[in-house]
Structure formats: C-alpha cells, structure tokens
Amino acid sequence: MPRSKYLLTIAVCLLGAALLGHPGSAAAATNWTGTIDANWGTVGNWDNGLPIAGADAAINGGTYSPVLDVDAAAGNLLIGTTVGSQLDISN
Secondary structure (H helix, E strand, O other): OOHHHHHHHHHHHHHHHHHHHOOOOOOOOEEEOOOOOOEOOOHHHEEOEOOOOOOOEEEOOOOOOOEOOOOOOOOOEEEOOOOOOOOOOOO
C-alpha cells in the first residue's frame, strides 16, 4: 500500500474513533417548580422537563411535597442547595 493511502486510512480511522467516542451533549438539568401538582411525573412541575437518567434534578427554595407517582431516574438529585433550605421526608 502506498504511504499516502496508508496515512489516509489511519487518519480516517482516528477521526472515526474520535467521533464515536464523543459523548455528545449532556442531558439538561431540570428544577422542580411544583406549579401544576405534587406529582413527580407531571412534566409541568419541572422547568426543563422530567428528569432523566444522567440529568440532574434539583428541588430548591420553597415548600414542596413532591410525590413519586412514577418510577423516577436522575443523574443527581440536588435538594436544598440554596441558602435557608430545609428537607423533610415523610412516608
């Protein structure tokens, strides 16, 4: 194989590996607003849609009692990250 074809083949392989290994855009974080009801699974209760695996979900500042009405997933669940926040858990 001529040297130029060999180098071109290597370059194409490296480019392909780089593109396939790129994680793409990360899932967007979303914040609880609770403006519709108390159900976790209500899209309107989140400012950026329902949390999904890999996306952070935050519940901050306010008096909220979210109810897990669906199987839920999130990358990280951030609770009370603003000053003066309080967390109460009930069963």
